[in-house]
Structure formats: C-alpha cells, structure tokens
Amino acid sequence: MNSSPASRSLSGRLSGTWTDRLLLALVLGGIVFGWLHIRQLAGGGEAMVDIYHGQTLLAEYPLNGAAPVHFAAQGEIGISDILIADGEVAITDSPCTTKKCILSGHKHSIGDMLVCLPNRILVAVRGDAQAFDAMLE
Amino acid sequence: MTFLASGDTPQTGSPCPPSPPRPSLAALQGKAQWMALLMLAVGMHVLESALPGLGPWFKPGLANIVTLVALVMLGPGQALMLAVARVVVGAMFIGTLFTPTFIMSLSGAVAAALVMLAAWRLIPGISLIGVSLLGAVAHMLVQFATVEALFIQQHALFYLLPPFLLVAALTGWLNGVAAAYIVERLQRPVEPAAAGEAAHA
DSSP states (O other): OOOOGGGOOHHHHHHOOHHHHHHHHHHHHHHHHHHHHHHHHHOOSSEEEEEEETTEEEEEEETTOSSOEEEEEEOSSSEEEEEEETTEEEEEEOSOSSOHHHHTOOBOSTTOEEEETTTTEEEEEEESSHHHHHHHO | OOOOOTTOOOOSSSOOOOOOOOOOHHHHHHHHHHHHHHHHHHHHHHHHHHSOOSSSSOOOOTHHHHHHHHHHHTOHHHHHHHHHHHHHHHHHHHTOTTSHHHHHHHHHHHHHHHHHHHHHHHSTTOOHHHHHHHHHHHHHHHHHHHHHHHTOOOGGGGGGHHHHHHHHHHHHHHHHHHHHHHHHHHHSOOOHHHHHHHHHO
8 A cells, every 4th residue: 555645545634633633623522512602691582683882882672673773873984874674684884895794694593793893883683581681791 | 335437447456345144045045935925825815805705704714824834844933924924914905904804814813823833832743734723713712802802892792703613613624734735745855757847848
C-alpha cells in the first residue's frame, strides 16, 4: 500500500488526527449544551418583538398583533424602518451601507433576531416567559 | 551623496563610503513570501465580503487558510502580522476601515490568530485541521463578545451564538483541510521532471 501523502484519500484528509477529532467532539458538545440551555431560557408563550438601540429598549410589540406595525427606530446613523405584520418582523429600510439587516429577511420564530450593527439596532423575537426576561436583564 | 553631472569624470583614489549591508537572499525570500501571502489573503478577504452571507456576521473564513499556511511556512509572528495586515488592508479596499465591521473583523482575526498560535505550540498531536477549528470558534466567540461589549449591549445577542458556532466549526474544519493540503503541496520537493518542464516553459 502506498502511504505517501500524495495518495491519501479524501476521507483521510478530512478526518484529521485523534486530537482534532477530540477537539471537534468537545466543541460540538459545547454547542449542543449551549443551544439546549438557551432554548430553555427562550421560553414560550406569546411571541413578542423587542426593538433596541444599544442598551435602550425602544419599543416592544406582539408579533401576532391584529394590525401591522411600522416602527421607525432612531439609531446611531439614522432611522431603521421595522415592519411587524402577518406574524413576521423585518427591517425594511436602513441607513447602513451593506443592507445586510434588510437582506436577513423576515423573522417569525422565538429567538430570531435582526441586527443592524452600523446603526446599533437589534430586533429580537422572544417569548413572554419569565426565563427570557431574566436573560435580557 | 553627490551625483556626477554628465561629462564629469569620477575621482579616483578617494575612499568610497561604506554601503549598507545587503539583506540576505533568505531574508528577501521570506519578505516576498509574506507579501505574496498578504496579497492572497486580502484578495480572499475582499472576495468574502462580496459573497452573500448566511447572517449579519458570518463569513466562511477563507482568508484564514492563508494565516494557517503562514503559520507553518513563516512562523507564528509572521502569521499574526499577516492576520492583522490582512484585515487592515482588506478594510481599505472594501471601505470599512474603522467602522464597526472593521473592529469586529480585527478583534476576531487577532483572537483567532492568537488561539491558533497557542494551539499549534501547546497541544500535542494537533494538525492544521484542529488548529483551524479552534481559530474559527475563537473568531466567532470574540466577535460576539466585541459586539455585545461595544455596540449592542444585550445579552440576548448570544442566543444567535450556537448556530453560528456550529457553522464556524464546520467551515473551520474544512478550511483546515484545505490549509493542510496546500502546505503539503508547498513543502513537497520539486520533482526533476516538473522542474525541467518549468524551465522550458
């Protein structure tokens, strides 16, 4: 069998050493543990939309309100337009250059977030359970 | 220093001032390699910024492959300098210098480079794949910590962390595989037949 580096198969290249695999297992274990922990914190109940500028809570609305909500959030570099309608929230306009916050699309699940970093705007969908409120504090 | 006008004849017999010592060929070669890797890393950095992202802060970290190659080929110090220079020069090209995006990139790149250097030196049996994995995870963690500390002071931000870390671990592993393959190819001695073809080309 030719065991030169050139003849190594793709699976051999992808597998790494035992140390690498151990590190991967530790990382994945940490991620799964963290994910489960955060899901517990997120809680359930009615989905609420919190809109922040930095540390300041600008507004909170129910995600599934009867009427659409159009909120203009004053941020660091201008106004971000946020639309809550049909059980979804989205940033529809933003003064940032990359527009990644707009491209992030519509969010509808508890734990989803929209972030406009240049404008320092955070839109978070949370459950109205106590656990997530404690996390936000 | 004096310059001779055309027609002047140089005076002979006077002692010439000592010229500064020339850098060695090996030193010049090392600088050339570093510059070549920097240009490659900047190109990847700019390319990544043009790719559609999976989220506001997610990038596949292709430029980190170059840092890994520099770590093996040029050493830890050069790799760290390369990571910092790549972010600064790349930000100049993209137009994000000193913006929040730049601060996030710089903090993430420095953290990733430091973790990778430490892992490469301290963890026995680790390969470039494990080094890249740890670098990607450190990059993501420090980016979130930077955003939470400087820009959006909400702990709820960390709710986004697990899925981002999962994708970072995956891309970090794949980038490590790519880096290991590249380093293996670069360190392989040039075969005579290939060298002959290159000479004729």
